[in-house]
Amino acid sequence: MQTKEKLLLESMELFAAYGYEGTSMAKIAEKVxxxxxxxxxxxxxxxxLFLDVTEKITNEYVHLIAQSIDNNEQSSEKRLYQSFMIHVKDLVSDDASIQFYNRFVQYPPQNLEKELFAYLERSEEEALRILVKEIENGQTVGEISKDLEAKQIAHTYFCLLEGLSNEIIFYDYPxxxxxxxxxxxxxxxxxxx
Amino acid sequence: MQTKEKLLLESMELFAAYGYEGTSMAKIAEKVxxxxxxxxxxxxxxxxLFLDVTEKITNEYVHLIAQSIDNNEQSSEKRLYQSFMIHVKDLVSDDASIQFYNRFVQYPPQNLEKELFAYLERSEEEALRILVKEIENGQTVGEISKDLEAKQIAHTYFCLLEGLSNEIIFYDYPxxxxxxxxxxxxxxxxxxx
DNA sequence: GTCTATACGGCGATAGAC
DNA sequence: GTCTATCGCCGTATAGAC
Known part of the structure; x- marks a missing residue:
């Protein structure tokens, strides 16, 4: 692996675990x-460096959402459930990129808020769009109630995933x-x- | 207000907004x-200082949950809904103590994890206990389904609140x-x- | 209890040899 | 591209006058 790639990867893991201010260039250097x-x-x-990591991670995030929905399950329910559980599995298996994403969506470092936000807004919208599409599909085939807006359901879905991500610290995988x-x-x- | 009280309050607001490493003693001093x-x-x-703030906030958190449930609504549904919306209101009205709690539950500063965790574990258990009691009450009077465990429902409730807290950054109050x-x-x- | 002055280490970043 | 050496700044914390 190229040094620059390695640098992106290793620093991402440190940022995810210790935050922006909690990660020094010396620690990154040592790890690399x-x-x-x-x-x-x-x-x-x-x-x-941090913003380059952010760009990479937001792209991966959208890709992850798209891929997890695009599984081989037959029903909308099972496709959504699969996608949900894949995300949970990534959470508990200490996937640093998910942790990076969740951490800095909520707590952007001072002075970098504006640049960060530009990346995150894009990926949040894109992820929502992907999920809304699948939910509307479920409504069309009669699996999901039409009393609720697809967007509202998608928001609840992400809300639960984010809530779950907060609990990793307290519970083990099973x-x-x-x-x-x-x-x-x-x-x-x-x-x- | 006593200097020590003021110190606890002002530093809490800074910790909540900028994190542990992102808040310097100089900034705290300036604010006080x-x-x-x-x-x-x-x-x-x-x-x-930080651990003293933590102790105060975890106590307040349990108190807030207890109080928000103890409203004058008649039905279990309305009591739970009221409690949920009070929490949301506190979130959006920039209640620093809620933000402090949420932030450090998820992302404890390095080297303080152990001490922090001792406080948080206690308050999380207590808050869950309070909610479970109200839900069991709702099940007894026939408002809430008995097919689900009260604990499972309470977990979902907190999960949604935590998920919602992640979204403050993107949306305004209404x-x-x-x-x-x-x-x-x-x-x-x-x-x- | 609050101040000024200061110690000391770690931080991000640069210069220049190889 | 990686190293050693070094800069200037800011972090936590202490000493001592008032």
Missing amino acids: GLKKSSLYAHYTSKET TLQHHAERIWEVFWRGIRM | GLKKSSLYAHYTSKET TLQHHAERIWEVFWRGIRM
Whole structure:
């Protein structure tokens, strides 16, 4: 792997775990196996490095949502459930890119809010669009109630995923997965025909 | 107000907004109206100040949950809805203590994880206990489905609140409130008799 | 209890040799 | 592109006068 790629990956993991201010260029350098001054041969500043990571992660996020929905399940219910559980699996398996995304959506570092927001707004809209499409499909085939707006349902879906992401810290994999299944049960009862 | 009280309050607001590493003793001092060296007459370190804030906030959090449930509505549905919307109102009205709580539940500062966790575990359990009690009551009087466990429903409830807290950054008050009402609709459909 | 002054370390970033 | 050396700044924290 190229040094620059490695730099993006390793710094992303540190940012996800310790935040922007909690991650120093020295720590990144150590993880990559360089001296910190060498990092500046690849990036002119910590800020530009962070924003490059952000760009990469927001693109991956949209891709992940699209792919998880595009599974081989027959019914809309099963497709949505599969997608939901894939996301949960990524959460609990310590997927750093998901953690990076969730962390900085909520708590952008000072002075970088504007640039960050530009990336995140784009990906949030795109992810919502993908989900709304699938839900409308479920409404058309008569699986999902037409009393609710597709957008409203999609918002609830993401809201639950984000809520679940907050609980990783308290529970282990089997517990959270079980928990996610119970939450899905409540959600599905809420939107089914 | 005593200096020490003011110190707790003002530093809490800064921690909530900018995180632990993002908040310096100098900034806290400036907000309180002191020089930063004077803070050390009240607290021996930034860490002990932060942990004192944490203790205060976790106590307040449990109190808030208890109080919001203890409203004058007649039905279980209305009591739970009221409580949900009070929490949402606090979220959108920039209630710093709620933001402090949510932020550090998810992203504890390095080296303080253990101490923080001790406080948070206690308050999370207590808050869950309070909600479970109200839900069981709703099941007894026949408003809420007995097909679901009360604990499972309570978890979903908190999960939605936490998910909603993630969205403050994107929406204004009326939008988020409307959004919360729509989410409640889905939730209630999911748990009602 | 609050101030001024200061210690000391870590931070992001740069210069220049190889 | 990576290194050593170094800069200037800001972080937490302390000493001592008032």
